[in-house]
Amino acid sequence: SQTIHQWPATLVQPVGSPLSLECTVEGTSNPNLYWYRQAAGRGLQLLFYSVGIGQISSEVPQNLSASRPQDRQFILSSKKLLLSDSGFYLCAWSEQYNSPLHFGNGTRLTVT
Amino acid sequence: AQSVTQLDSQVPVFEEAPVELRCNYSSSVSVYLFWYVQYPNQGLQLLLKYLSGSTLVKGINGFEAEFNKSQTSFHLRKPSVHISDTAEYFCAVSDSGGSNYKLTFGKGTLLTVNP
Numbered sequence: 001s002q003t004i005h006q007w008p009a010t011l012v013q014p015v016g017s018p019l020s021l022e023c024t025v026e027g028t029s030n031p032n033l034y035w036y037r038q039a040a041g042r043g044l045q046l047l048f049y050s051v052g053i054g055q056i057s058s059e060v061p062q063n064l065s066a067s068r069p070q071d072r073q074f075i076l077s078s079k080k081l082l083l084s085d086s087g088f089y090l091c092a093w094s095e096q097y098n099s100p101l102h103f104g105n106g107t108r109l110t111v112t
Numbered sequence: 113a114q115s116v117t118q119l120d121s122q123v124p125v126f127e128e129a130p131v132e133l134r135c136n137y138s139s140s141v142s143v144y145l146f147w148y149v150q151y152p153n154q155g156l157q158l159l160l161k162y163l164s165g166s167t168l169v170k171g172i173n174g175f176e177a178e179f180n181k182s183q184t185s186f187h188l189r190k191p192s193v194h195i196s197d198t199a200e201y202f203c204a205v206s207d208s209g210g211s212n213y214k215l216t217f218g219k220g221t222l223l224t225v226n227p
Contacts, residue, residue, distance in 0.1 A: 006155075034214075043202065043219035044156075090155055100146055101215060103155030 002027035006091045006104030013111055019064075019078040021107050023091030026072065031093040033074040034101065035066055038088040050074060051096075086111045114139040114205045118218035126226050127195055133188040133221045135203030142208040145186040146215065147177055150200045159201070162186065163208070173197065198225045 006023045013019060025031055035047040046059045048066035056066050063082050067075045074091060088108050092101040119134040137143060144163050148156040160171025167179040177188045186203060200222050204215040 044217040046214065049214060092155075100158045100161055101148075101156070103148075103157070105155045106153070108153065 002093075002102065004091065004093055004102055004104045006107060008107060009105065010108045011110070013081050013109065015083055015111055016080045019076070019081050019085070019109070021076040021089055021091075021109075023074045023076075023104055024072055025074075025093045028072070028093070028095070030071060030096065032096060033068060033072075034092040034094075035074065035076050036090040036092065038090060038106075044090070048076070081111045083111050085109065114143065114207060114216045116203050116205050116216055116218035118201075118203055118221050120221050121219065122222045122224065124224045124226060125193055128192045130191050131189065131193050131197075131223065133201050133203075133223065135186045135188065135218060137184050137186065137203075137205045139184075139205060139207070144206045144208045145177075145179060146204040146206075147171065147175070147186070147188050148202045148204060148217075149173075150202065150220075152199075156202060159188070193223070193225045195225050195227060197223060199223060 003026045033050045036044045037047055038044050048056055048058055050056050050068045053068055053071055064078050088106050090106045091104040094101050115138045117136045125131050146161045147159040149159050150156045159175050160169045160177055162169045162179045170176045175190050177186055179186050200220045202220045203218040206215050
């Protein structure tokens with residue numbers, strides 16, 4: 001069966017520090033991969049998605065970037081965090097066509 | 113482009129009472145529809161999905177939803193809720209014709225089940 005791992009679960013970082021959140025998927029190949037951010041009362045905001053290695057699409061211009069160095073690995077990064085980057089970050093995967101998203105357990109990021 | 117409106121941000125109910133969480137969508141093309149549930153500090157879990165066929169869809173934990181194309185709605189229902197159903201529920205829509213699969217989520221409805 002397929003599983004998705006996301007870490008760390010919680011993270012407290014100072015303003016201006018770098019960020020790296022990692023997500024890996026097991027039990028499937030060539031998945032679509034996604035990064036979402038969730039802010040209270042605002043639902044889920046799609047940040048990035050990827051349909052293959054090295055292919056990244058950005059949905060919202062911001063202080064963050066994403067990379068997919070391997071088929072089942074998706075990384076969310078920032079060179080310098082802002083206070084507004086605080087939130088709950090969710091990684092997800094889906095099969096290529098018309099299938100639901102499967103989410104990781106999320107990372108609670110607090111920028112201080 | 114699609115959009116999703118969840119009409120209630122919070123729904124308090126008593127245990128064993130029925131509940132309906134409302135969802136309306138807007139799209140110029142055929143859609144797929146989903147309901148997800150999120151427990152505190154966890155990721156989202158798929159409750160049910162409508163892709164095609166019967167408009168009444170049954171999901172996990174006793175939930176069901178009905179797709180109404182004329183009213184562009186996909187309301188979630190449960191005849192008798194439990195304390196453990198307390199969570200946030202998200203409705204989502206995708207373009208059924210798209211090969212690049214993306215979901216648009218509503219802002220969520222917090223269901224609180226009281227004893």
